Amino acid sequence: MQDFKKIEEYLFRKYIAMEKQHVFDQIPDYLDGILDKSEKAKFEQHLEQCTECKKELEEMKAFFNVFEKEIPIPTNRLKTKFEAALELEKNNQGKVVQMESKTSSGWTGNLLKIAASIALLAVAFQMGSMFQQRKVNQNIAQLQDETNQMKQTAMLSLMENQSASKRIQGVNYIEEFDRPDKAIILALANRLLYDENDNVRMSAFEALAKFSSSETVKSTFIEALAQEKNPSIQVAIIQALVQIQEKKAAEPMKKLLEKEDTQPFIKEQIRAVLPSIT
Known part of the structure; x- marks a missing residue:
């Protein structure tokens, strides 16, 4: 250097x-x-x-x-091979400009050697930088993967906690994931379907609503609508299913209309939106 x-x-x-x-x-x-x-x-x-x-x-x-x-000088043998290969290429490609072959000497030769050395240094530097950057990218990707695994473990653990507030905290961990995997979606679905606490179920619904294009989420909403007793959660699920135009939601909505214990305003909501998905 x-x-x-x-x-x-x-x-x-x-x-x-x-x-x-x-x-x-x-x-x-x-x-x-x-x-x-x-x-x-x-x-x-x-x-x-x-x-x-x-x-x-x-x-x-x-x-x-x-x-x-x-700076090593090419041997006569290497020079002979190169000139033979060049002559063959000229014959294959047709007429080309004839270039005079001279051995570089004096100032011109030294200048070419300097230029060659600079080029070698530049190539070596670029190759070293490229490999170093690749190594850094691999390390970053590995670190991100390990971090996501730790977040997922913490999230799933909290959602199984006996404390409702801890379970809500676990559900809200969904904000840390741009693309949650199937294990996280299923864990949230389990909270929506079976958690005994209304606030936990509502938090789970809100988390899943961000991924309503998922078939797993759609099926979970339909199943939850058929068994949910909390009117606020029922209305939220109905609105989400209508927004994505899920036609399979028509049957559980009709059953809610037939149930005597369904709140009157829920029935009114269903009658208003049912035609749009049937």
């Missing part, structure tokens, strides 16, 4: 050099020995007066030495 940081700093200084009277752009040619005598003399004279350019020259020498040692 330190070499990569140095490369960034070098490229930045090279950009700044465009705005100043430095000879940064002549350093590669000087190192490759392609400056003529006049240019070389001016270059070396400038170095004697400019510590910044002199420092740049030494750093570039160090860079080239690092990449000469660390």
Whole structure:
């Protein structure tokens, strides 16, 4: 990472050099020995007066030495195989632009090596980030699953408590679940159908009403309507069944009309809504 940081700093200084009277752009040619005598003399004279350019020259020498040692050069065998494969692809694809094959050397070769190293570092960083993010996502998903399991256990335990207030608290735990599983729905249905406390049954109905599209919930409402004695809960169930247009609710409603102990206002409610679902 330190070499990569140095490369960034070098490229930045090279950009700044465009705005100043430095000879940064002549350093590669000087190192490759392609400056003529006049240019070389001016270059070396400038170095004697400019510590910044002199420092740049030494750093570039160090860079080239690092990449000469660390960047592997393809073997002749690999190069031969590549050129053979390229020739075969050219024959298969038809006419393509002929590219001259040259071995990179001097400043151009070193620049390509630097670019290759930067690309390798970037790919390695991205791959590492991707795998790290995947691991984090897996850990989060596992933690969420464990948390939901704990909430569900607490909810089911509370709904079996002897205290009515605790059972209501357990029923209200439904707010913690966006998509409760079958075990939770069945536990709520059991509270609505068989709990001895009116407030617990009403709380269970309100919790189930949020999932009235479920066939299990629809069947539970129909069964509860046939046996429920509390008028407030009866009215709530009737309204819910009418809202979802559950035609199977017509029969238990008709039976309530026939019962003598059905409250008069319940019968009026049924007579008003029954035509809409029959």
